[in-house]
Amino acid sequence: MARLSAITPSGHAHVGNYLGAVRRWAREGSPGDLYLVSDLHAMTTPYHPQKLRARAREMLAVLVASGISPDQVFVQSDLVRELGALTWLLECTCAYGEAARMTQFKEKTQGDGKAAVRVGLFTYPVLMAADILLQGASEVPVGDDQAQHVELARALARRFNGTYGEVFTVPTAVTPPVAARIRDLVDPNAKMAKSAGDAPGVVFVLDEPDLVRRKVKRAITDSLDRLEYRPDDQPGLANLLEIQAACTGKAPREVAAAYSSYGTLKEAVAEALIEELRPVRARTLELLADPVELDQIRASGAVMARERGAHRLESALRLAGVG
Structure with a gap:
């Protein structure tokens, strides 16, 4: 039973991330679990390319430095071709109404700012489904704000399997153990961000x-x-x-x-x-001072994740009539 956990490098890792999730992953994870630096998810709002690249490397280094095995980590964008292909298949499986119901998209398209919202914010739950389904994850530990996205992944897996043939494991959202919920030191009514x-x-x-x-x-x-x-x-x-x-x-x-x-x-x-x-x-x-070692960890992780999902992607493309 494999679990997939992800962390988005939308900024530098803080103690809330470490005490609330990363430390637990290192201490309690199983050998088959995977940990994903979801840098593509950080592109749904305006960002700086060089900062995104640097923060993805930093987040990868933090995961390994925290005690997570290097052979269990990878960076999402290293599978951009595989994920791009699978996301398109899943977008063609997903109904508009399902995507439009996602709470984060609905909240950010209220009022006058709607025109500035990127299409990626609308479609990224399908990309998240591709992350999960490509790796064959059976469990996805998420908080309440992400549980809806796992439900979408479940629906898309079932629909694809029922329409074209059995390919994907239907994942289950699981509630992680209660951990530290660290608040901002200056504004304790808000989480650290x-x-x-x-x-x-x-x-x-x-x-x-x-x-x-x-x-x-x-x-x-x-x-x-x-x-x-x-x-x-x-x-x-x-x-x-x-x-x-x-x-x-x-x-x-x-x-x-x-x-x-x-x-x-x-x-x-x-x-x-x-x-x-x-x-x-x-x-x-x-690790950040030794780019050779970190690059080796990243490259090995990409190969691992790519090989792990290759047969699912090939099967899905073939059954959908395009492989």
Whole structure:
């Protein structure tokens, strides 16, 4: 039973990505699982080509540096020909109404900005289906915001199989284990975001230790001076407690009982984050400084993913009458 997980390099990897997903992939993944740097998905909104290329490499390095086996990772655009062919088959299997119902597209086409929305935003759920179906993934761990896309992949797999012949595994969306949900340090009502640039509330995996300390020190708390875990009433404080809990393996309420002031908690959170990220940051920088090794990992991953999906693509093209 293979799982496919993906991360989009729409910005630099931050601690929310690492503590909430990447670290879990490294610790709990099975040998047959695959991890995808979905750089094609980052093209649905305006982007800078050189930055996209650099961030895809950086994200690949972060995955490997976090402990994911190099033979389980690949970059989506390295299969652009295979995915392009399969996406077209699936677009010709997908009904307009199915694509138009996707929540993210509907939300971003409201109001006066509709004319500026790229067609890729409308079709990228079909590309996501191609990612899943090409690799024969049986399970796709996703949050609530992506579950609808996996349902589309299921519908397209069934329809193609029923119309042309059995080719694709029908995937299942699975809810990943509850993990850290890290919020922005300056705006605890919002999640940390890769696209936030150099925002002061986002701690990036490659931030230097002194910068991590400064960001944590400036984290928004409150004036209640009550060191308790109350997410609804004290979201900023709760965010710090959850970060410390994720780094130490303790419950947030247990963490709260161990400190007497917001200041001492912030100092502890900063040091815990620095130590948690230290080996990942060091290995990532090492990989980025050695393009030969990273290129070899990337090339091997592309061959693996291409070979894994080749027979499905060939069968799908043949059965659809174009192969």
